[in-house]
Amino acid sequence: MSSRPVVTRFAPSPTGFLHIGGARTALFNFLYARHTGGKFLLRVEDTDRERSTPEAVAAIFEGLNWLGVTADAEPVFQHQRADRHRAAVEDLLAAGKAYRCYLTIEELEKAREIARAEGRAIRSPWRDQTPSDPSAPHVVRFKGPLTGETVLQDLIRGEIRFQNIDLDDLVLLRADGAPTYNLAVVVDDHDMGVTHIIRGDDHINNAARQTLIYQAFGWEVPAMAHLPLIHGPDGAKLSKRHGAQAVGEFADMGYLPEAMRNYLARLGWGHGDSEIFSDSEAQAWFEVADVVKSPARLDWQKLGFINHHYIQAADNGRLADLVGTVLQARGEALAEPLRQRLPELIGCLKEGAKTTLELADALSFLLKRRPFALDAKTTSLLTDETRARLSRLRETLADVVFERASLEVAIRSFAEAEGVGIGKFGPALRGVLSGGAPAPDLATTLFTLGKTEALARLADAL
RNA sequence: GCGCCCUUCGUCUAUCGGUUAGGACACCAGAUUUUCAUUCUGGGAAGAGGAGUUCGAUUCUCCUAGGGCGUACCA
Numbered sequence: 001m002s003s004r005p006v007v008t009r010f011a012p013s014p015t016g017f018l019h020i021g022g023a024r025t026a027l028f029n030f031l032y033a034r035h036t037g038g039k040f041l042l043r044v045e046d047t048d049r050e051r052s053t054p055e056a057v058a059a060i061f062e063g064l065n066w067l068g069v070t071a072d073a074e075p076v077f078q079h080q081r082a083d084r085h086r087a088a089v090e091d092l093l094a095a096g097k098a099y100r101c102y103l104t105i106e107e108l109e110k111a112r113e114i115a116r117a118e119g120r121a122i123r124s125p126w127r128d129q130t131p132s133d134p135s136a137p138h139v140v141r142f143k144g145p146l147t148g149e150t151v152l153q154d155l156i157r158g159e160i161r162f163q164n165i166d167l168d169d170l171v172l173l174r175a176d177g178a179p180t181y182n183l184a185v186v187v188d189d190h191d192m193g194v195t196h197i198i199r200g201d202d203h204i205n206n207a208a209r210q211t212l213i214y215q216a217f218g219w220e221v222p223a224m225a226h227l228p229l230i231h232g233p234d235g236a237k238l239s240k241r242h243g244a245q246a247v248g249e250f251a252d253m254g255y256l257p258e259a260m261r262n263y264l265a266r267l268g269w270g271h272g273d274s275e276i277f278s279d280s281e282a283q284a285w286f287e288v289a290d291v292v293k294s295p296a297r298l299d300w301q302k303l304g305f306i307n308h309h310y311i312q313a314a315d316n317g318r319l320a321d322l323v324g325t326v327l328q329a330r331g332e333a334l335a336e337p338l339r340q341r342l343p344e345l346i347g348c349l350k351e352g353a354k355t356t357l358e359l360a361d362a363l364s365f366l367l368k369r370r371p372f373a374l375d376a377k378t379t380s381l382l383t384d385e386t387r388a389r390l391s392r393l394r395e396t397l398a399d400v401v402f403e404r405a406s407l408e409v410a411i412r413s414f415a416e417a418e419g420v421g422i423g424k425f426g427p428a429l430r431g432v433l434s435g436g437a438p439a440p441d442l443a444t445t446l447f448t449l450g451k452t453e454a455l456a457r458l459a460d461a462l
Numbered sequence: 463g464c465g466c467c468c469u470u471c472g473u474c475u476a477u478c479g480g481u482u483a484g485g486a487c488a489c490c491a492g493a494u495u496u497u498c499a500u501u502c503u504g505g506g507a508a509g510a511g512g513a514g515u516u517c518g519a520u521u522c523u524c525c526u527a528g529g530g531c532g533u534a535c536c537a
Contacts (some may be wrong), residue, residue, distance in 0.1 A: 013537045048536055105535080113536090119464040121533075139535055157467070166465050166533090174535040181537045204466060205532040228468070229530075237530080263474095266486090270475055273485045292475075295530070299473050302487040352499040363497095377497090411496085426496030438498055 007193045008039025010064075010071075011185065013045040014056035016065030017246035020298070021200060021230040021238065024264040026306040029198045029226060030069045031265065041192055042071035046079045047184050058232040063247040068257050068279075076192065078184050085179035088217070089140055089172050097216040098172055100138045101126040121168040140173040141293045142183075142213060150208045155196075155225035155288045162208040170209055181350055182206060186213045194222050198288060201226040225288045228268060235297055242298065254326070254355030256314060259307040266306075267296045276309055304354040316343040319350065319359060326360040332367055337450070348404075348444050365434035366448060371460045378431025378461075384430050387462055389418060393425065394458045402451040407443040432461040 010026040012018065017066075018026075033040035046052035064070065092098035101124045103111065108122075115122040124141060145164045152160040172183040179187075185206075190196060197207075204226050214221045232242035244250055250260055262276060266386075269292065271277070271285040311319065320342040327334055334342070345366065346359065353359040374382075382390075393414055400410045415422045422442075430439050433454060439445045446454045 015537075045537060051536070101535095109533085116463065121464080121477080140536095154467095160466070162466075168533075173536050176535080178535085180535070185537090200531090201467065202531050203537090205537090208466085226467085231530085233473080235529075267474065273476070275474090275486050294468050296475090297473060299487070302474065307486055415496095422496045424496095430497060434497095439496095440499085443494055448489090 002035075004193070004195050006033060006036040007041060007195050008033045008038065008198055009041040009043055009189070009192065009194050010069075011043040011045050011188075011199070012060050013048075013053075013181075014052045014060060015048075016056055016059075017248060018060045019238075019245050020247060020250070020264070022060075023063060023067055023069070023247045023260075024267065025198065025200055025227055026069045026231060027066055027067065027261060027264050028269070028286070028288070028291070029196075031282055032196060032198060032288055033072070034283040037288045038195070039072040040069075041073055041194070042075040043188060043192070044075055044077045045181060045184070046077060047082075047179055047181055049079060052079075054440075059246075059248065066257055067247060067252055067260060069261075076188065078188060081184070081188060081191075082179055084191070085184050085187050086173065086177065089179070089183065092142070092172070093140065093193055095216070097143050098140050099124075099127055099143050099169075100131070100134065101141045101171075102131050102136055102138045103171075106360050121166050124169060124211065127169065130307050137175050139171045141169040142172050142209070142216070144169050144209070150211050152204075152207055152211065152224060154204075154207075155198075156291045157226065157293055162206065164212070165210065167209050178359070182210060183213065186210050186217070186219075189222060190214070190219050191216070196223045196225065196288070198227065199226045201228055225291065227291060228293060230267065231295050231297045233297055233299065238298065243300065253401055254322075254357035254359070255303065255307050256310045256356075259303070259310040261304045262310070263306045267298075268292045276306065296420055308352075308354040311359065316347045316350075319343070319346045319356065322356045323360050323363065326356055327363075327367075330360070334367070338366060341448075345448050348448050349440055351440070362440070365437035365439045365445070367436050368437065370453075370457055372435045374431060374461060375436025378428060378436055381428035381431060382461070386425055389420075389425050390429060390432065390458060391462050392418075393429070394455060394462070397446070397451075397458075398455060402447055402454075404443050404447045407446050411442055419431070433457050 008029040010020055010022075030040045032038075044057055044060075046057075089098060093100075099340070103126065111124075112122050112361055127143060132370050142397065144167050148164050150162045150164055150167070152162075154160055170182050171180050173179055193235070207224055207226065211221050230238055232238045238245055244253065247260070251257075259277070261279065261282070265282050266275065269290055271290070274281070277285070298426075323346060324334065324339075325344065338345070344361065349362040350359055353362055396410060396414050400406055411422065415424070418424075426442055429442060430445060433439065433445050433449060
């Protein structure tokens with residue numbers, strides 16, 4: 001292909017949020033650029049002014065930012081380059097590689113109907129006709145070859161062949177003079193020096209026609225790679241009912257960006273048996289040719305597994321900030337002593353958490369304000385015998401230093417002194433301390449509660 | 463209709479003509495255990511179907527089936 005330094009790009013159309021499939025496309029472009037020491041660029045494909053919104057642009061940038069997939073240059077806005085696009089079309093017109101088409105919408109629809117019935121691509125009669133009035137309303141179409149074939153060398157799928165007769169003469173300039181996507185991508189990718197186009201496989205068909213346009217301009221055709229789409233767990237196209245589509249939703253559901261990067265990279269790409277890998281490993285290993293051809297399904301359980309791993313590895317201070325946001329969103333205030341201890345508490349409680357939402361759940365027993373009612377299960381455990389035993393335990397604990405290790409020892413020796421197993425009073429103790437909310441092992445529960453609060457809760461229940 | 467793409471355990475994948483078809487998630491069983499969870503050990507689980515090519519096909523070719531994408535003055 002080319003020995004130029006690699007330039008990749010992500011070119012979203014700002015008509016909505018950043019879809020998870022788009023996020024992965026961006027990630028792959030980013031990884032490949034990093035892998036090769038090249039550049040990763042961003043281009044907003046907003047040639048359709050009707051459907052593009054600034055909110056969508058903001059949402060997409062925000063999503064990419066969160067994911068940590070950042071461009072190496074300022075983003076290009078396609079609509080700002082309309083003059084350049086029009087000039088390029090003039091060149092094509094002058095070279096006889098494009099023509100003005102005066103078909104009305106009605107005529108077009110009729111022609112399309114016929115072409116479809118005959119199973120062939122639509123062809124405008126204006127291909128070889130000169131109009132009596134050249135200034136009449138018209139679009140400019142590409143004049144594609146009628147014979148021969150166009151061959152794509154897809155980096156992922158290999159050779160893909162199209163008969164040129166099956167490719168229609170696409171519109172380059174609309175009736176109002178606005179450039180269309182298929183023209184703009186080619187001109188922009190060329191002008192931006194893009195060497196590798198990595199995009200969703202819904203663009204394979206366009207790739208053939210775009211190749212023809214490159215050739216008409218006499219430009220080098222970039223290397224292309226078409227990624228399979230991401231489907232929902234049931235194999236159908238990802239939609240709302242699958243839980244989430246937008247990367248922002250994944251953030252809200254408590255997933256960490258590094259976990260998303262790992263999971264998304266693993267979805268459709270892999271490096272041997274590696275399941276969990278760092279960003280630098282991903283960058284070192286990523287090859288476009290290793291991307292899998294078939295579409296992958298989103299698997300929430302595996303995402304949860306990966307996220308669990310990264311939560312365990314994450315800095316507790318950072319998790320505390322994240323959890324703070326979650327609690328705030330839930331309207332749960334954090335008392336000052338707890339807020340200060342949050343990183344430490346999270347260190348004690350994060351073991352089983354798969355998301356920051358679950359992490360917040362794990363804190364819920366700490367958030368209770370006493371006095372609180374006990375749940376039915378705990379109440380039933382509180383027989384007179386147990387009550388008496390917990391009362392003795394309370395006295396014992398009053399003299400214990402509230403550190404996890406010493407609490408652990410204290411509980412064990414108390415059980416020994418009582419001549420019973422921990423199972424005899426442990427569940428009741430936990431219930432009394434947590435009010436029935438899930439809580440970790442006893443020593444941790446006591447420790448995170450703190451001596452004052454723990455003894456008070458015990459006293460409340462006895 | 464026409465064109466193009468895809469098809470290995472439930473899911474993500476490894477294999478690049480010769481393997482007991484490997485790993486991970488999930489699942490099941492057992493162990494540990496002060497709830498839930500965690501952790502540990504073990505287990506079941508796959509080449510869509512049919513023709514070829516070949517000494518030998520998951521791997522190469524073709525057909526069929528199923529799924530997807532495109533077929534716009536959307537991107």
